[in-house]
Amino acid sequence: MIIINYEGYGITLTMPRFDRVIPRNFIEDSKAALARLPEWLQLLEAKDCLDRKEADLAWIEVSKEEMNFIFLE
Numbered sequence: 786m787i788i789i790n791y792e793g794y795g796i797t798l799t800m801p802r803f804d805r806v807i808p809r810n811f812i813e814d815s816k817a818a819l820a821r822l823p824e825w826l827q828l829l830e831a832k833d834c835l836d837r838k839e840a841d842l843a844w845i846e847v848s849k850e851e852m853n854f855i856f857l858e
Contacts, residue, residue, distance in 0.1 A: 800847045
């Protein structure tokens, strides 16, 4: 688990490890998700679906099957 500070908010990023090593494709997927974070935040704010008063902003889980991105309210 990695906690990232984004504009003062905490984002928790989790990825599976195999023998204490995170596979490169999980790291690349995580980079792609984080790069889109500003775009997603703008969209959620425009739809009034995001409460940015919370200390924790989002949670991202990368796995073989999918990438889950959950904004906390």
